[in-house]
Amino acid sequence: xxxxxxxxxxxxxxxxxxxxxxxxxxxxxxxxxxxxxxxxxxxxxxxxxxxxxxxxxxxxxxxxxxxxxxxxxxxxxxxxxxxxxxxxxxxxxxxxxxx
Numbered sequence: 397x398x399x400x401x402x403x404x405x406x407x408x409x410x411x412x413x414x415x416x417x418x419x420x421x422x423x424x425x426x427x428x429x430x431x432x433x434x435x436x437x438x439x440x441x442x443x444x445x446x447x448x449x450x451x452x453x454x455x456x457x458x459x460x461x462x463x464x465x466x467x468x469x470x471x472x473x474x475x476x477x478x479x480x481x482x483x484x485x486x487x488x489x490x491x492x493x494x495x
Contacts, residue, residue, distance in 0.1 A: 401431055418470060425466040432459045 408424040411417065436455045443451075 401427060405431070422467075422470045425463065425470055428466070429459070429463040432462065 405424060405427055408420055408427070411420050412424060436452070436459060439455070440452045
């Protein structure tokens with residue numbers, strides 16, 4: 397299953413590079429966050445005997461930061477596209493392109 401997710405992430409990366417699709421980019425962020433979270437849980441389960449559990453908190457915070465950053469980048473891209481469409485519609489209305 398893990399190799400299928402890695403293959404999907406690789407394929408999505410190519411699609412994003414070719415198309416710049418915001419939908420695929422956000423889906424890619426979702427799969428990456430799932431993969432990071434699953435890896436962190438496995439590491440935590442393996443290292444549970446380690447008394448320094450604060451490390452797990454740090455890993456969780458790092459994952460949350462990475463997912464938040466990637467989500468903000470994707471949201472910013474999406475908002476930019478939305479604003480461009482809104483401006484184009486406004487220009488069309490101003491110049492009689494659409495009634």
